[in-house]
Amino acid sequence: MTTQPIAGLLLFPGMTQLDLTGPYEVIARLPGWRTEIVAKTLAPVTTDKGLVITPSMDFAGAPQFDLIIVPGGPGTDDALTDAETVEFVRVQAAGAKHIFGICTGSLLLGAAGLLKGKRAGGHWAARDLLTQFGAIVSDARMTKDGNIYTAGGVTSGIDMALQVVADLAGEDVAKQIQLQIEYDPAPPFNAGTPFVAPPEIVARARAAGAGRRKIREDAVALAADTLSRKG
Amino acid sequence: MTTQPIAGLLLFPGMTQLDLTGPYEVIARLPGWRTEIVAKTLAPVTTDKGLVITPSMDFAGAPQFDLIIVPGGPGTDDALTDAETVEFVRVQAAGAKHIFGICTGSLLLGAAGLLKGKRAGGHWAARDLLTQFGAIVSDARMTKDGNIYTAGGVTSGIDMALQVVADLAGEDVAKQIQLQIEYDPAPPFNAGTPFVAPPEIVARARAAGAGRRKIREDAVALAADTLSRKG
Numbered sequence: 001m002t003t004q005p006i007a008g009l010l011l012f013p014g015m016t017q018l019d020l021t022g023p024y025e026v027i028a029r030l031p032g033w034r035t036e037i038v039a040k041t042l043a044p045v046t047t048d049k050g051l052v053i054t055p056s057m058d059f060a061g062a063p064q065f066d067l068i069i070v071p072g073g074p075g076t077d078d079a080l081t082d083a084e085t086v087e088f089v090r091v092q093a094a095g096a097k098h099i100f101g102i103c104t105g106s107l108l109l110g111a112a113g114l115l116k117g118k119r120a121g122g123h124w125a126a127r128d129l130l131t132q133f134g135a136i137v138s139d140a141r142m143t144k145d146g147n148i149y150t151a152g153g154v155t156s157g158i159d160m161a162l163q164v165v166a167d168l169a170g171e172d173v174a175k176q177i178q179l180q181i182e183y184d185p186a187p188p189f190n191a192g193t194p195f196v197a198p199p200e201i202v203a204r205a206r207a208a209g210a211g212r213r214k215i216r217e218d219a220v221a222l223a224a225d226t227l228s229r230k231g
Numbered sequence: 232m233t234t235q236p237i238a239g240l241l242l243f244p245g246m247t248q249l250d251l252t253g254p255y256e257v258i259a260r261l262p263g264w265r266t267e268i269v270a271k272t273l274a275p276v277t278t279d280k281g282l283v284i285t286p287s288m289d290f291a292g293a294p295q296f297d298l299i300i301v302p303g304g305p306g307t308d309d310a311l312t313d314a315e316t317v318e319f320v321r322v323q324a325a326g327a328k329h330i331f332g333i334c335t336g337s338l339l340l341g342a343a344g345l346l347k348g349k350r351a352g353g354h355w356a357a358r359d360l361l362t363q364f365g366a367i368v369s370d371a372r373m374t375k376d377g378n379i380y381t382a383g384g385v386t387s388g389i390d391m392a393l394q395v396v397a398d399l400a401g402e403d404v405a406k407q408i409q410l411q412i413e414y415d416p417a418p419p420f421n422a423g424t425p426f427v428a429p430p431e432i433v434a435r436a437r438a439a440g441a442g443r444r445k446i447r448e449d450a451v452a453l454a455a456d457t458l459s460r461k462g
Contacts, residue, residue, distance in 0.1 A: 018412065021252035021282070025385065028280035037282065044275070044285050049259035051252070051268065054275050054283035103413075124413055141417050153413025154256065155389065163419045175422035175432045176439070181249065182334075182355060182384025184423025185416035186372050188394045191406035192415025201406045208407070 004034050008065035008092065010105075011039040011055050012085065014075025017047040018154050019102045023069055026161035029177045030169055038062045040084060048074050059088045064095045067164070071157070072104030072123060074212055077219040080111045081226070090114070100149040100164055102157035104216070109148070110135055111223040113230070119145040123153035124194050125209050126216060132224040155192075158183065235265050239296035239323065241336075242270040242286050243316065245306025248278040249385050250333045254300055257392035260408045261400055269293045271315060279305050290319045295326045298395070302388070303335030303354060305443055308450040311342045312457070321345070331380040331395055333388035335447070340379070341366055342454040344461070350376040354384035355425050356440050357447060363455040386423075389414065 039055035106122035110133025151160035166174035191197035270286035337353035341364025382391035397405035422428035
């Protein structure tokens with residue numbers, strides 16, 4: 001009897017819920033796979049805007065995942081410097097066949113030492129910080145280097161999840177899931193990246209994120225230092 | 232002092248979580264608004280693929296929402312014929328300034344008597360059933376008739392949520408949110424509607440959904456009958 005492959009999505013306080021729930025909707029439809037939501041404890045977790053999600057397992061109870069999925073969001077900046085979380089990601093990633101980071105989740109992959117010399121992307125307002133973990137920064141919405149998939153900010157996790165499914169189960173399976181979730185996107189505006197958004201909107205978004213950026217820079221510096229001292 | 236406007240998203244068992252979490256990510260960023268997740272009781276709710284979400288309030292404790300948001304998914308077919316849920320939607324919609332249905336959530340709006348003579352859309356595999364509630368079916372990804380917004384299947388709720396934000400707070404606010412969630416979609420495949428997906432993929436998706444379709448037809452017929460007997 002073959003063991004059923006398992007996809008595990010990391011849940012942590014203050015994360016951006018769509019970083020997790022977007023890919024979840026795609027991955028949970030992978031035929032033959034089991035999908036789990038893993039957090040440090042079994043307690044419900046409050047995400048950055050208030051949505052409360054309950055994990056299906058805790059770190060201690062988690063089996064080795066075949067696919068480990070690491071979302072991001074403001075809470076990443078605490079997760080980055082939390083030894084238990086970083087170690088969980090490192091150990092799971094070492095045994096997983098595929099690793100998938102979304103948004104600033106790639107910073108957590110970096111903190112776990114997984115991105116040295118690898119091409120990786122992340123949220124547009126944070127991905128330059130990946131260099132501190134030895135990564136080569138990609139501005140692409142979807143980046144794949146070896147068995148490491150990284151997506152840009154938030155919604156890009158949906159696009160990348162379809163690519164992950166195609167690689168794991170074939171393009172026809174990915175297309176059927178795309179059809180089921182009617183993913184034929186048609187944003188009413190064209191402002192989804194700093195390259196296409198009006199400059200004043202980009203300036204406003206950067207200003208709104210300036211406080212978070214400062215916290216993040218400090219967290220990344222500390223995490224990078226911790227990683228370098230591990231060798 | 233002005234009362235803070237409230238957006239309320241309906242949560243029910245067996246719903247498709249991305250129908251809720253996609254729009255939530257956009258709406259929860261509306262400046263000056265409060266976003267609530269409302270369910271029949273305060274107990275955590277299991278969605279169709281297993282993700283567990285905790286409501287922030289129950290029906291009895293809910294204030295009048297300014298924007299009522301009704302997602303869909305397989306669980307809609309139970310919600311459609313649940314008198315308490317249908318009545319909650321009807322009463323909230325009567326007092327709300329804006330009504331927003333996603334996916335098969337529009338069937339629930341129909342069951343609540345809100346779509347008579349209105350143009351409305353929904354998931355491609357179910358929207359034809361809207362005629363039974365007196366609606367004029369729209370195949371568009373986003374449909375607006377008066378104060379009623381309806382979106383197609385699952386992911387279309389993200390597009391529509393940006394339009395709702397633009398109408399409530401202006402296009403610049405919508406664009407800033409779009410940038411924050413890096414919504415510059417680039418699906419790796421072109422299979423998001425039955426109009427563009429390969430015919431064999433459409434056939435496979437229809438076959439996979441045949442059992443659900445039968446349950447849904449029965450639920451809609453019952454809900455339409457209940458509605459007609461109310462006058």
